[in-house]
Amino acid sequence: MDPISKFLVSYQIPIGAWGKAFFTFLTDNFNTVLRAFSNGLNFLLDGMVDGLLLLPPVLLIALIALLAYVLQRSKGLALAVFLGLLFILNQDLWKQTVETLVLVVAAAAASMAIGVPLGIWAAHKPKVYRFMLPVLDLMQTLPTFVYLIPVLTLFGLGNAPGLVVTIIFVIPTPVRLTHLGVTSVPKSIIEAGEAFGATKRQLLWKVELPSALPTIMAGLTQSIMLSLSMVVFAALIGAGGLGTEINRALGSRRIDLGLEAGLAIVVLAIVLDRMTRIGVGGKK
């Protein structure tokens, strides 16, 4: 090793140690709070899964198909949803699919609930967005495995940490898309709102949000897709569902099991994507 490299290495900045110290500090001091949070979340998610599994699968599938019809007013789509989910049932993956579904819907909903207001805030305050941007980049590019470990130490095993990592991974998307939607509202219609005496709040609800809605809804679809892509990772820290099956297939080199579970995820993805594509009234 050359002298300069040697010198640099000998004064290594203890990033890892600092990070570890930080998380140890968190677990040492807030353990009860964190565990209570994670237990509560687990209870909630497990409860939802159990509740849905109480229904006969075919009835639940019919209900989801009906929901698809209500959302999109398309009989073809409802039929496709019905058949797709029947295929999953046919593969004997229904329980895992419901677990995954609950996790994905909860993660996407939470990401939207946090991400959309953040996106609006960032759109109104360019300075805030400048600070937010590197954090969002970090959340999206940091390899998932890296934050699996601290989340695991903070929240233990189960659905709750799975939900948390999924949200961390997903949330930049609704933030960015909401920011994009609100900042690209045409200036002419903002001025029209102002010229007719809109308050800041009226401007947001009657002009900015409706105009940004298509982009925000694209954020929802993307959030669901990204949540699904995290299912396998979430399974590594104890979240159940289709991800567990795939991890098991990987561990035991079972091509057949991997294919079944993988196809089930794809079907679920297509179903959710088509169901949540919301166009805006009047726009063609």
Next chain:
Amino acid sequence: MTVAVDFRNVDIVFGSDQAGSLALIDSGASRAEILEKTGNVLGCAGASLTVHEGEISVLMGLSGSGKSTLLRAVNRLNVVSRGQVLVKDGDKTVDVVTCDEATLRRLRQKQVAMVFQQFGLLPWRTVEENVGLGLELAGVPEAERKERVHRQLKLVNLDQWAKKYAHELSGGMQQRVGLARAFATEAPILLMDEPFSALDPLIRTKLQDELLQLQAELKKTIIFVSHDLEEALKIGSHITIMEGGRIVQTGAPEDIVLRPANDYVRDFIANVNPLSVLTAWNVMRDRRDLDHGEDGWVWLDRRKTTRFKIDEHGLVVAAERNGKPAVWVSCADVEAHPEETAQVFWANPGTSLKTVMFAMYRSQTAPVALFDDQSRFVGAIGVRDVLSAVLRR
């Protein structure tokens, strides 16, 4: 006449160095100099203009002349750097530059409405929802809102289109929706920022006519921005010409055409058809400047073909054309009269130059007399006067 909007020494500067720019404005610096020294953009400088109730006051200029900037100061879409913009608000006057947010909002909801060049309609709303926007923002209850919206849609002939989305309409119809939206608030002051510029010429002319018709009925105070002088001359009761952020000339349409203040205005009017602006009053020679003979006879033209005998009340008692007695008839009925030599047409001061010319044509270039509303003789127009006005010599 009551003042509706009064601009008093309005300076508008876009940028951070307001004080520096204002100092440069005071030293008479041009927009380019201010941009170079401070990096700020001069919107308008030292603009003073009074708009009376019921007027259509047109702000004219090329793009970048500051006309829109000045207009948008009225509802504070542009913030005024210095000066006052006084807007009539019921019985009192409000300075838009300094008033608080609540007052500004009330003005925008109830006193000053706006029509935009790009329409500014909300594409996810139906026509009626767009027209109701101002009322909705002002918190007008839904039943009353519906009723008022419907009335406005009828006024602009869009009632069958109420449930359509704005983008399903043609440009001309969209701007009618924009007009209806502005009228629906019943605001007495209307700001129109190049409202017809984005439309094709036929539709533009049609909407101008419609606006004039509506204005005859509604009698709003309209401040209208345009870069098209023909449009300004057609609809404006006053025209203000701006250049580089400063007002160059303000006056009645014919003042601008007949007495342009500088070369910029002269360039502007170079291609205007004078027939669309000028009236008999603008081109006549005053009675006192005509050649007077004896016994109260006055020659109407330089060639001495036609003369009137005027009594002590200023009324015409006899007429002669080419040495023979003639009759004098109003050029309002010029179409109805057979073509004969023994008649002299007369016009009122407001008669358009076009009609006067037609009367000349029908009477073998006889001069046209000008009577006031009590039929008193006030002046005459010869061929030469018409030609010099048309040629602007």
